[in-house]
Amino acid sequence: MIGVKAGPRRGSTIARAGLGWLGLAILATVWQLLGMELHTAVFPTFITSLVAAWHVVTSSTLTTDIIPSLERTAAGFLISAIIGITAGMVIGHYETVRDWTSAVVDFMRSLPTPLLVPIAIVVFGINGRMVVVTIISAAVWPILINTANGTSTIEPTMIDTAKTYGLRGRKLFLKVVLPAASPQIFAGLRVALSVSLAVMVVAEMLGGGSGIGYFIANAQQSFNIDGSYGGVIVLGCLGWIFDTLFLMFERRLLAWQRGTVGGLLDV
């Protein structure tokens, strides 16, 4: 046979995206059937919940709760990224700093977030700033640890090369350490993104004063059961949007890495 082409190892992008939607459709169907079968107020059907979700995003809740939640998550995540990447690179690059800080880092990151919320409420009050601080207190660790790890495992030859070309201090970090550690940094950022969303909800439920977490808790307490399910759907969609945007961004920035991982390194 002439012109035999190797088929793609994993199905085409369209087929794979299609499978994702099919999975969602199955979940929705099961939910719908279960809701119809149980026929109880505490477990509304999928369609009832979807309608409630639609009400959430089309009512004033959008501006009073959803947008503040998005802002807090974005702020908490971005501040975590700046702190985590900077501190992570310094900790990873200097062995002495690593020795000094490892116990502190291990202590801090082991503290469960719900434990910190009451303290944050005392310090900052019931507001958005408390939510942002709580997000940072949880999301900074996966970024910091992955960055430190990625930095400490950079090939010494690479650092030597950078020094040969006069890169020192800030330039060394920005031009060599940051890109060299970026695959691990992105892995940490992705974990931190889902942590940010989860902590945002918990903090808002416990004392946000507003926000989607506050809305869900409030709807539940005022027997607006459909509303809380609607809120959950909205939250799930937000998580999905965040992750999709993140992956698009990562794919652009780490395009160089696909070739090196593809086994072409030692031709």
Next chain:
Amino acid sequence: MSDSVLSIRNLQVSIQSRDGSMNEITRDVSLELKEHEFVSIVGPSGSGKTTLLRAASGLRPPSGGEVIFDQKPINDVPKGLAIVFQEYNKSLFPWLTIGKNVAMGAAEYSNQERAERVEKALIQVGLSGFATRYPWELSGGMQQRAALARAMVSNPRLLMMDEPFASVDALTRNHLEDVVQRLWDSSTFAALMVTHDVGEAVYLSDRVLVLSARPSTVLAEIKIDLARPRSQIETRRTGRFGELVAEVLERVEEAGRASVGIEDTIQK
């Protein structure tokens, strides 16, 4: 000696091992490298050749002795000194194209002059047209040529090479040796190369220094009086080439025998 580019005087390097004890890698190495001279350092495996080169280039501080480059003692990698490492795949930055990698060596020039120098350096190593490729799109030999171009782009006075051809196959190695020879012939830089390949050292050098086993000293110095320019086939066919290789090899073997049992206890 005013015409020497590099003077290494009684260089001593000890490295602290994990358990805190000091390991003497280099005991006493001295060397004068004259303008446009090509000197190779060979030694048995584990004789601390890479450590010596790192100390001589200012990448690590020596424990004793001093290194004078261009009349000035160095405590950091000085301007005018370029280094090519063995592991091109760890030395080229994988997130930068070949052109941008090479441009790293010419950061101090204006944009226009930098572009011109990069273009010229890539032509010199036979990589013109590859500026927009990424390192992983190139073969090993091509990547090492890119690393050479990066070293050459700033017109260094001294080029240091650490086992520059150890990671490629034999034919590519011959080819790369000739690329280096051509660069050296057509330029004015002095070269200091560390290698375990005796044939390669003889083929390229004016002088070959043989290091003893660790803690290393200079065991012998062999002058290479082969005519230049040299050619892989004609030069290697001559009886003199064979004699010189045998002579160097004999000294390396001597050094190696003395070190059986302690070599390779620490990574090179």
